[in-house]
Amino acid sequence: MARVGFIGLGNMGGGMAANLAKAGHEVRAFDLSEGALAKAEERGCKRAGSAAEAVADAEAVVTMLPAGKHVREVYESSVIGHAPKSAILMDCSTIDVTTAREEIARAASQGYAMVDAPVSGGIAAAEGGTLTFMVGGEAEAFARARAFLELMGKAVIHAGGPGSGQAAKICNNMLLGASMIATCETFVLAQKLGLDPQTFFDISSQASGQCWSMTSYCPVPGVGPTTPADRDYEGGFAAALMLKDLRLAMEAAQSVDSYTPMGANAEELYTRFAEKLGGAGKDFSGIIRMIDDSWTSPRSSS
Ligand code: NAD
8 A cells, every 4th residue: 555645635635535545545635724634634544734744755646726826836846856756646636738738747857757637527426436537648657647546536548648638628628518508508499499398308318419418417407317407506517617627728729729619609608607697606507597588696596
């Protein structure tokens, strides 16, 4: 069993660190939040006094932080030069492709092997150890990271070289955001044309319009499997996080001069829903309420 330094014990990192501890690893955990640290301790992790202390003599390091600037700050101030060079470094946060590539290159220049390994799956998947990891990095680094990532997920996929995990993640979520909006506006139109939503689901889920946003995550309450729509759009994947990922996708698209009109529209619509109409904390499928003009706002409905 290995010594693992784990930094970032929030909604996602808390469950992931606990799963590594449950598998028998010695997890030295650090977070700026005292509450998060105390909870990790209760769940089998050892408390570290700082990020640098968490990674000192670690064989593996996992970070699960909010955004690129946090990742850069933590790696440059507390990981590189503090963890042993033999440690495999895994950043599981969702961050911009450019920062991921720069940090992996900086780590490599100091003799470290590092991968970007963002996840698909929300808080329940982090708790249950059923995340999907999309990993970017050299083949050898991937092979070393895999042994740890497998303890926190159901699938660990090598996406390509450094930054490819982040590229796969934002491309997937750009498709998801756009397909969710298309699903929402389709159901609203179907209803206005007099179709029963369940009947339309039964037809379209077996016809060429079928997609994950409809069949696995239907935004209409009472239709299809149980989803956040059946809980007033609580829980699930917050619209604020979808917006974060769409912004990362648009930034990446611009950097390679890729034409992404549907992604741009999705970003604009989620900005309106999350930031102007107060839907940030709602599940991203809650955007159907913005598209349905009988809707008021998440604030006034809760
Ligand atoms: P979170 O805000 O709940 O957790 C982040 C944690 O990092 C916090 O506890 C914070 O205190 C800690 N932190 C910030 N700066 C730190 C520092 N310098 N040193 C130590 N700790 C620090 O966020 P989350 O929901 O757990 O998400 C983490 C990452 O996973 C994000 O990049 C997010 O986009 C991604 N993600 C989230 C979900 C989800 O459903 N929540 C799903 C997929 C991916």
